[in-house]
Amino acid sequence: MSKTEFAAIVLAAGQGTRMKSQQPKVLHSLLGRPMVSYPVAASLAAGADRVVVVVGHGAGAVTAALTDRFGDRVTTALQTQQLGTGHAAQCGASALPRYDGYFLILPGDCPLITSEVLGALLDRARADDSDFAMITSSLPDATGYGRVIRNGVGRPVAIVEERDCTDSQRTITEFNPGIYVVKAEFFRQEIERLDTNNAQGELYLTDLLALASKSGTVSDVHMPSNGLHGINDRAQLVARERDLRMEIVHRHLGAGVTIRDPETTFIDADVTIEPDVTIESGVHLRGRCHVATGAHIDTGCVLTHVTVGANTSVLPYTVAAESQIGASARIGPFSHLRPGSELGDEVHMGNFVETKKTVMARGAKANHLAYLGDGIVGEKCNVGAGTIFCNYDGFNKHQTVLEDNVFVGSDSQLIAPVTVGRDAYVGSGSTVTQDVPAEALAIGRARQVNKPGLATRLRAKLKAERDRRKAAKSG
């Protein structure tokens, strides 16, 4: 047996009844990543040869989420009936039939776990050549966790679940975080001996400790409780997400990012931020965002899968999803970038401008009140207030193309598909239904007529009508 080898078995087949959810517990997300991805990532980072995730409830969805994140670095083993953590571990081990290193067994609901903690337990198991090694921890109130029972000489000899505890056992503050390292060989031989003599009638993996303390060598490492919490309900979910969130904010602060108000800033785990970025209060960066150096994300912005170029300013309350913003651009306040918006360097986009599947080339501007859907806006174009790219006819979407340096006057509608040639000019209030040649001026609106004196006559007539109505009412 090579001393450096280990395979991880992550237990994730349970429904998570206490979450009261249609969704399997391990798919609930923390900072944009499914819960189960955390122990898997920590196992991989600790150097696991193989990672087997035991799936059951929502097996298809859990497997899909794992494949999406980890590809073929992770495999799954099916536990068709949830007969307990001991049975789950057995299902995982049966996917590793010839493996002869250590099994690292951990729950799928411990998202704060780190590779360092796992590494420390593995090191202890190797150093002691133990058959069974576990982490223990302490909390003033360990309610909900299995308690660690030690014998007269201080060796751990059993784990008793909360619901199987006597009153005095319930006062024990040392608990079992559910993370074990077991020699594969020893595991296969002992796991058959578990029984269901407990409050839940399940096969408890925790009973392996009692067996190991009789027939093998047992080690334990005591660790601080932060990082070891399990998640069983929604209150624990949000509490742990908050812990993770603060950890991430502090990591970015340490890497040269100003985060004005950590308490109100939400940065998902997959977000990357370069030094010298400033993030104001109330900002949400979700999914896979990247923010380049010198950028400023002002208060209240919500960005989901968005890249922001260097020195760009995203002004307050901008909402953007699945979009790219170039360098030295100025976006917002109150801009809305819907999926597929690609804004080039030096683009200016102002309040109440919405883009969708639209490319704006370098230096293009749309400063106020516009809807630009399915468009291509060339370099240095200026799109006036109230412009609409009419992209949808009720059945199909069509494209509007503005070549470079086009000026679109305010309150114009461009009925797609339509192309406006380079350097052309669209007069304000135009409805453009035909292509505009380069350098042309397009005017598509009714001609104005002025009727001298008519305003005065109109007012007199309207006033007379109102006075008659009032008189009729009071009389």
Ligand code: UD1
């Ligand atoms: C378990 C431990 C408890 C420990 C706690 C740490 C047992 C019996 N108890 O309790 O000592 O303090 O974790 O957080 O092990 N699972 C399966 N198949 C099953 C049952 C569970 O895959 O048949 C998975 C769950 O999806 C979950 C993990 O195993 O990810 C732990 O199960 P859970 O029901 O949360 O155990 P706890 O009651 O928290």
Ligand code: CA
């Ligand atoms: Ca749990």
